[in-house]
Amino acid sequence: MQINPSINGWIEKFLNQYAADVSDYITDESFFLACQKSGLIYGYVVNYHLDNNLDDTKWDNEEKMKVGFLATLFALHKTKKETDYQLFIEDLFQFYTIISKGNFSFLNMVLPHANSYQKLESIINERLQTNDNIVTKNFTHMVTNSMLYIDVLAFEYYLNQNTINLDFFKNLERKCLALIMFSLNVKKQKSEYDIMLLKMFENSLRYSKVSKVKSNEIIDVVFEGNRSALEGMYLYEIAHMTLISDGVVNENEQVFLSEFALKLGLNKLNQNTGYELVEFINKNKNNLPFYNLNHPVKQFYTNTQDNIAKLVSRNKTRLLKELSESKELVKLLGKSTQSELSFEEKKKVKKQLLDICKSIPSLTIFLLPGGGLLLPILIKFIPQLLPSAFNENLKD
Template identity: 90%
Template sequence: MQINPSINGWIEKFLNQYGTDVSDYTTDESFFLACQKSGLIYGYVVYYHLETELEDSKWDTEEKMKVGFLATLFALYKTKKEADYQLFIEDLFQFYNIVSKGNFSFLNIVLPYSNTYQKLESIINERLQTNDNIVTKNFTHMVTNSMLYIDILAFEYYLNYKTINLDFFKNLERKCLALIMFSLNVKKHKSEYDIMLLKMFENSLRYSKVSKINNNEIIDIVFEGSRSELESLYLYEIAHMTLLSDGVVYESEQAFLTEFTLKLGLNKNNQNTGYELVEFINKYKKNLPFYNLNHPVKQFYTNTQDNIAKLVSRNKTRLLKELSESKELVKLLGKSTQNELSFEEKKKVKKQLLDICKSIPSLTIFLLPGGGLLLPILIKFIPQLLPSAFNENLKD
């Protein structure tokens, strides 16, 4: 039974099919190690905590993140409580229901007549939207999703204490930002990339807007309050990711990490987190948003044909409606399949097509600098993927 994480019902289907195969772990350290291997912490999922193989070759990056996020939450639940996925769904929804009382925006979209599974699908969709910009909402793999792991830590807190509040999220985000700032100050060689890295993390904040933090207070903020072993491991990983942004951890930086490990109360075995991070980066670096700051259009271009085909397919109803209201554009597109358009005609096609892209949020990638270069490929897919009635209009 094929699972499509972009269609309603995927959570129930995934749990019915793979729920018993989701791993549980004997220690927090082994769970965290599996989270590193999964890639969720680094914003690029490659593993789903499953004892069996999962066919995900047709999923895009966001779809893999959705399933990876859900599987990680369930693996944590099985490690901390029990293996019943129906109880897990009830507890997870109750967790987000409590969170919503803090007026968090992501539950406002949940429809009252949806069942629990559908409501959780809406929540997870929104959890992966880490930026208000319409383009990054549709291409979430361009944005750092490392802060998504804060939900895992918050769910752990909820399972332990049966309560959660806004302060938990705010405080942990503040700790992470303070730690990134401190780690950047420790770095031997700073670059423009490091400034961009900080901005990416700031953009991934969901609950708090962090103003300038006094340098003297930075490291104290990191150690405020109590924390679980999973939180300590995550804070270590945040520091290591920041120091490794240029591909090298220098001797002075390693000395800081060693001291930081002791202050967090982590034992020597926990330091294998460093090895896992380096191994994961070496294997998947070209795909990691955390280590890749190329322009979104360049990133999109990497898998251009597939990406544009998906965009046209997912928006074909809206595209057909817009095109039906632009007879001149339809006529020119039809002519382009038979003959070369003049310079003026090409300008008209480009202008009118960009106007349509403005009205369809998912197509705003074509409005970015350089996005116009992708328009010929978009034009190529329009006749192929839209209904036959439209194709007949193209020929007329």
């Protein structure tokens, strides 16, 4: 029976046909190594934890990601708990039901009368952002598809503890973003796009104030609280992905990675995760959006700024009205075109701008997880596209 991951019923079909072939793993190291080889962590799935081959030649990258994500969660469930896929569906649905109490946006589209399989299909669609949103589909895989692995780690925590809350997501997101910021600072020679990426990450944090922490203290955020072995290996991989974004890891960056691995407590087996990343890139470089053609941040920035310009233009009248009622915001945005804003000023701009986005339906994408990454680009276009609003209010 042919599986089409874009049509309702694909999860049930996949599990009926392939559940028995999904691998279970003896150790955390073997599971993580399989996750690396599957490509899920790197945003480009090439296999599905199956003992036998699966024909995915007719699937696009998003469809491969959906099946790869589901297969990874099931492989984790088999490794940690049971092989019965009906129990897996119950556990996974319960996991997301608990998370939805925190109003995670990706559950808002779940149909109230659908069965568990259909609801999980909706959840996975939203998690992978496989919708028509013109902005979120252009996030780089380092920010979205690789961050998808946070769900795998959260599901591991849920299976071990039988409970979970949003603090797990918040804390791990905070660790990852702090680590990316720190890793970029490790680079001796940063391109304009590395600096741009660093600034974008600094503006993306919704739950913490990492940007207020001195650069030599940011790494301490990564080691806050407890972590599982899988989380430690994932954090190492995040650092390596960030440093190799320009295609090479130089000597001082390798020293940092080695010291970071020791501090994470990684042994010789799971310290070798970096070699898997290099091997995966070499095999799939032509297909990886993160390493293909232009520098990933340049590609992300170019695509995204074009789309945000369209959003701002289409909502120009409404934005003009909202801005006319926020004179402090207008003055701060005007000031930002001439000089650097202080931390408190940036905080005010972010809060007031998000308040405006709440009132304009097509701009609510800035409220989604990771939407803070887009705010600097939105800020850039407001003065250009709404000059009359700025001139008028700045005179006041």
